[in-house]
Amino acid sequence: MPSVARDLGAWLWRLLPANPILLRVVYSGGRRTRHLWIRVAYLSILAAATIIGVIAAHQNAGGASLADLAKRATQVFEQVSMIQLVLVCILAPIFTAGAITQEKDSQTFNILLTTPLSNAQIVLGSLLSRLFFVAVLLVAGIPLFCIMMVYGGVTGDKIALSIALAGCTALLTGALAITISVIRIGTGRTIFSFYLAIAIYLIVIYALASWSALIPPEAEPAPGQSERMSWLAAFHPFLALAATLGRTPPPDFGSVAHYGFPRSYLLAWPQHAYLALTTVVSFALIVFSLAFVRRGAKEGEATFLNRLFGYRRKAAADPQKARRARHIRKNPIAWREAVTSASAGGGPILRYSVFGSGLVFALLLLAYYLKGHLTTEETRLWLYGAVAVELGVTLFVATTTAATSMTREKESNTLELLLGTPMTSDMIIRGKIWGLVHAAGPMLLVPYLTIGLFLLFDLITGRAFRAEGPVVSWEACLTLPILLVCFTAFACLVGLQASIKARRTLTAVFTSMGLVLAVFAVTGGCALAVKESGTSYLTAAFMPVTPITAVYVAIDPASALSRPGQVLDAATLQTCRIVAVVAALCSAVVYGLVGYAMHRTMVRNFDMIIRKQTA
DSSP states (O other): OHHHHHHHHHHHHHHTTTOHHHHHHHHHHTTOHHHHHHHHHHHHHHHHHHHHHHHHHHHHHTTOOHHHHHHHHHHHHHHHHHHHHHHHHHHHHHHHTTTTHHHHHTTOHHHHHTSSOOHHHHHHHHHHHHHHHHHHHHHHTHHHHHHHHTTSSOOHHHHHHHHHHHHHHHHHHHHHHHHHHHHSOOOHHHHHHHHHHHHHHHHHHHHHTTOGGGSOTTOOOOTTOOOOOOGGGGGOHHHHHHHHHTSSOOOOHHHHGGGOTTHHHHHHOHHHHHHHHHHHHHHHHHHHHHTTTTTTTTTTSOOHHHHHHTOOOOOSOOGGGOOOOOOOOSSHHHHHHHHSOTTOTTHHHHHHHHHHHHHHHHHHHHHHHHTTSSOHHHHHHHHHHHHHHHHHHHHHHHHHHHHHHTHHHHHTTOHHHHHTSSOOHHHHHHHHHHHHHHHHHHHHHHHHHHHHHHHHHHHHHTGGGSTTOOSSOTTHHHHHHHHHHHHHHHHHHHHHHHHHHOSSHHHHHHHHHHHHHHHHHHHHHHHHHHHHHSOHHHHHHHGGGSHHHHHHHHHOHHHHSSOTTOOOOHHHHHHHHHHHHHHHHHHHHHHHHHHHHHHHHHHHHHHHHHHHHHO
């Protein structure tokens, strides 16, 4: 028995504390300047939020009692806790997404597999070494939370729960990143699909939490508040944190005990349920990923399943059964990008999964609307949210796909082969653009079909002729298809231009995403500023220049063109809608001219840029 305990202890020691990968990454990464600046930025944001909140509490206190100071300290703690969770959701994927992908990109993963390290040591070492930096950030923020305990109203259990929620979120993010990196062929493009999946999950679940059908009747709002806890609180970090902080207090266990296990526990203790669920799911993902670490290295070897089912890998194909020759189109690059799915962007599975999920959501929303469970205003709000999310996903995928189109050729050493063909730079650029259009095509169809379904059923059922009008206005079918194509084409051209200039995928993607976000954020901010200070006609002229506001004014022009508390009369609203249609067409022309100028610039500078990079 002592020998068994000694061997087990030695195994655990080599698995976790003395893991070579953990020691190597922590020792080398802790000395990097980039990690230092990330820690400085994280603590600076939390410290600034804490200091500003404390100063504001003192200025507003005056002759307030200790109870008022405790209440204000609680509000500051809630804000800082939310900021901490947001930062963890942003930084955790950055630290964990490249866990094994980085080894594969640097061509050291195969060398790692030849070492005596076990699959568990490789997976846990890669995971815990990345989570170490997140844990350091969470521990470094504890003194800031303790400052607010001086004023009262903030207890140690709330601080511990808020940090635990952030830590479990990072753990789940890391386990998911490890699983994706091990199962898939690791490249830098995998990271961006991972970011997209996390963003979609957080946004969609948070939006569904406001649906009245998912709010239990036993959940009561906090004093002076109207927001109530949702059934989804145990599955979302921000909803669980809101329950911990008391913004959406959970019901007592006695009032929900009739639901039985596990629903009663999910309602009564959503924060603890979230901690348990994320831990169990993370452990399951880690165990699942262990079977795939050396799977690629053993390709071609006989396995248990092969022997059990008698599977034999076929030898060389019979020449008589060879695949028919394919007809290549006029532009070989366009054929390669479209037919062979070489345009990356998460692959066809991601694109068609987005298409399928968006169509299913549109049908469910339409069914609830036709049955009378949703009013016209509520349906417009849900429809706007769905189209905005679908457009955001499309722009993200289009930009990242375009940003990897040329860097993929450089990193895989196929650019020299491409330049050795008789194709001109104009043919290469046009071929890449057609490949990007093919990649974004299925996702662009989702908002079109969604709007078309609602407009069609409103006409068939006669709802379009009621006083409150149809859910979707007629101009949406004219302006949205044109604008969405222009916005997506602009994002593709920005990504393609960055892909030509950059040498690495990560540089190209971050540069293009930053530029696209900056352009759309500036134009959107201008449109919203005009809405606050200008007339309704001027607002209608500026709304279609950016994606989010363009979708808003196309789906719900009455709300988009009026300021809070303002109701436009029928004549003014009709004129504003006409102005918005004309402005949308003008915006499409402007984006088209900008895209044409970018295309000409890329063709003119292509040879010079590529020659410098390959010299």
